[in-house]
Amino acid sequence: MLIYRASSTAIPEAAAHPLPPVLTALLLQAGCAPAGLALAAQWPVLPWTVAAGLLAGLASLVLGLPAWWLAINALFIPALALALLAELPATLWLGSFLGLSLVFWGVARSRVPLFLSSEAAGRALAELIGSGSEVRFADLGCGDGRLLQRLCERLPRLQALGIEYAPLPRLLAGWRTRLMGPRCRVCWGSLWRLDLGGFDVVYAYLSPVPMPALWEKACREMAPGSLFISNSFAVPGVAAEREIVLNDGWGGVLYLYRIRS
Numbered sequence: 467m468l469i470y471r472a473s474s475t476a477i478p479e480a481a482a483h484p485l486p487p488v489l490t491a492l493l494l495q496a497g498c499a500p501a502g503l504a505l506a507a508q509w510p511v512l513p514w515t516v517a518a519g520l521l522a523g524l525a526s527l528v529l530g531l532p533a534w535w536l537a538i539n540a541l542f543i544p545a546l547a548l549a550l551l552a553e554l555p556a557t558l559w560l561g562s563f564l565g566l567s568l569v570f571w572g573v574a575r576s577r578v579p580l581f582l583s584s585e586a587a588g589r590a591l592a593e594l595i596g597s598g599s600e601v602r603f604a605d606l607g608c609g610d611g612r613l614l615q616r617l618c619e620r621l622p623r624l625q626a627l628g629i630e631y632a633p634l635p636r637l638l639a640g641w642r643t644r645l646m647g648p649r650c651r652v653c654w655g656s657l658w659r660l661d662l663g664g665f666d667v668v669y670a671y672l673s674p675v676p677m678p679a680l681w682e683k684a685c686r687e688m689a690p691g692s693l694f695i696s697n698s699f700a701v702p703g704v705a706a707e708r709e710i711v712l713n714d715g716w717g718g719v720l721y722l723y724r725i726r727s
C-alpha cells in the first residue's frame with residue numbers, strides 16, 4: 467500500500483503569482499463601478515452599468531489580462547444588474563457560491579480548475595504502464611478519482627495514490643475508489659506537499675501555470691528512470707521523451723518525461 471509522505475520542499479503556489487487575475491479583476495471592478503456611476507452622471511447617454519462595463523473591459527485590456535477576461539470584466543456589472551432584477555432568493559446565490567467553492571477550491575491561487583481526463587487518456591496510460599509488474603502511480607490533483615478508478619480496474623497490480631485539495635471532488639474520489647482496497651488511496655491535501663520520491667509514474671493534468679515549478683519538484687524528488695507524465699500541458703523548454711496524441715476530440719497529448727540522474 468502506498469503511504470503519503472510529506473515533501474520537505476513544499477512550494478507555495480501563491481509565490482509564483484502574487485496577484486492572480488481573479489483578484490486583479492475584482493479590484494478593477496471595484497474601481498470601475500464608481501467610475502461608471504460618475505461618468506453616467508456627467509454624461510447621461512449610457513446607463514451607469516454599461517459605462518462601468520465598458521471601462522472595466524478597457525482596463526482589462528490595458529492591464530494585459532488574458533483575452534477572455536475582457537469579456538468577463540466588460541459583462542460583469544451589466545450581468546450583475548440584470549441578475550438583481552430577477553429578484554432571486556439570496557440563498558440561491560449563497561448556495562451556488564458555496565457549491566462552486568467546494569468544487570473549485572483554491573482555483574484563484576492555483577489557476578487549475580477541475581476538468582477530467584478523457585477515456586482515451588485512461589486507455590493510453592493503462593497501456594503505457596502495463597499490467598505486468600507492480601507500478602506505484604500518483605495522480606496529482608486527482609479530481610473526482612475517475613482516472614484512478616479506471617486505471618485500478620484495468621491494472622490489477624497498480625498501487626495508486628491520488629491527492630486532491632478541493633473538498634467535494636476529494637469526497638467523490640474517496641467514494642469512487644472505496645471498492646479498490648488499500649492499493650488505491652486518496653489523500654486530502656496540496657500536491658506540493660506530497661513527496662514524489664516513492665512513485666514510478668507521476669501523472670498531472672493541471673494547467674500551464676504550475677508546470678515549471680512542478681517539473682523542478684519532479685526532478686528534485688523523483689528517482690532517476692521514473693516517469694513524469696503531463697496531460698496536455700508540456701513543460702516549457704524541456705523536450706519530452708515521447709508524446710502520445712490522444713483521440714479524445716480535444717487534441718489532448720500525453721507528454722512523457724523521463725527523470726534523469
Ligand SMILES: C[S@@+](CC[C@H](N)C(=O)[O-])C[C@H]1O[C@@H](n2cnc3c(N)ncnc32)[C@H](O)[C@@H]1O
Binds near residue numbers: 571610630655
Ligand atoms: C484538471 S483536474 C484533473 C483531475 C484528474 N487528475 C483527472 O485527470 O481527471 C485538476 C485537479 O487538480 C486539483 N488541484 C489543483 N491544484 C492542486 C493542488 N495544489 N493540490 C491538490 N490538488 C490540486 C484541482 O482541484 C482539480 O481537481
